[in-house]
Amino acid sequence: MSADPLHRAGAPQRSTTSQPPSGSGASAIEVRRSTRRRRTVSAYREGDRTVVLIPARMSEAEEQRWVTVMLDKLAAQESKRVLGDDELTERATRLSAQYFDGRARPTSVRWVTNQNTRWGSCTPAEGSIRLSHRLQGMPEYVIDYVLLHELAHLLVPGHGPRFWRLLDAYPRTERARGYLEGVVAADRLPHSAPTRGE
Numbered sequence: 001m002s003a004d005p006l007h008r009a010g011a012p013q014r015s016t017t018s019q020p021p022s023g024s025g026a027s028a029i030e031v032r033r034s035t036r037r038r039r040t041v042s043a044y045r046e047g048d049r050t051v052v053l054i055p056a057r058m059s060e061a062e063e064q065r066w067v068t069v070m071l072d073k074l075a076a077q078e079s080k081r082v083l084g085d086d087e088l089t090e091r092a093t094r095l096s097a098q099y100f101d102g103r104a105r106p107t108s109v110r111w112v113t114n115q116n117t118r119w120g121s122c123t124p125a126e127g128s129i130r131l132s133h134r135l136q137g138m139p140e141y142v143i144d145y146v147l148l149h150e151l152a153h154l155l156v157p158g159h160g161p162r163f164w165r166l167l168d169a170y171p172r173t174e175r176a177r178g179y180l181e182g183v184v185a186a187d188r189l190p191h192s193a194p195t196r197g198e
Contacts, residue, residue, distance in 0.1 A: 029071070031063060043070035050074065075139055083136075083143070085110040092129065092147050099169045104151035111136065119180060120146045122153040129154075138179070145176030 028049045033056040043052045052070050054063060083091065089109040096104040107127035115121060115132035122129050129150040135143050148170050156163040167173050 029067060031067060033058070041066045041070060043074055045074065088131065088147070091144070092151060095144060095148050096151050099148060100151060100155065100166065104154040106151065106154060109147070120150045122150040124154050124157055127154060138183075141172045142176045142179050145170060145173060146180075148173075 030046075030049055030051045032051060032053050034053060035056045037053060037055040039055065041052065041054050043050060045051075050071065052067050054066055058066070088111065089106070092104075092106055092109045093102075096102050096106075105127065106122075106129045109129045109131070111133050112130045113133045115130065116134070118132065119135060120129065120131045129147070131143070131146055131150070135146060145167075148167060152163055152166040156166060
């Protein structure tokens with residue numbers, strides 16, 4: 001799964017762009033088929049697009065299978081990377097520009113370790129946003145959703161219809177909320193005590 005230019009080389013026989021399968025972090029997927037490629041499949045992010053490079057001889061079914069495999073690999077790779085506070089601030093600025101026309105302008109965005117019952121918080125009067133350290137390692141689209149949620153509070157303090165209309169602009173809102181609800185539900189599952197000999 002290389003992103004270096006050598007793996008992008010080769011005349012593509014066919015290139016298709018489609019919407020991603022549910023759960024992917026990219027807004028579009030471009031599949032490039034190459035006659036030079038014999039066996040290897042690779043993928044990389046190019047802005048909001050994911051490019052998957054496959055051999056030209058692959059069937060449509062193989063293409064779909066490999067796109068799913070490569071999206072999962074990219075997501076796993078990205079989830080291991082922890083963003084620093086500066087990167088969080090840059091990300092919040094980008095998200096505000098993309099979804100809120102730059103109207104939400106936080107003065108600070110940082111990770112905190114004292115939020116164990118909420119994913120993030122915002123103090124609109126100060127313009128400060130704090131994200132729970134528990135989000136670290138989760139998929140980027142989930143972190144983006146929480147950032148957008150807190151950015152929206154800089155524009156609308158409560159959780160009324162106007163607030164949720166702002167978040168409707170983010171295409172992965174429902175998926176991210178489902179992911180977070182799943183994490184909360186998993187934490188509530190009873191953990192069985194080890195039996196003798198374990």
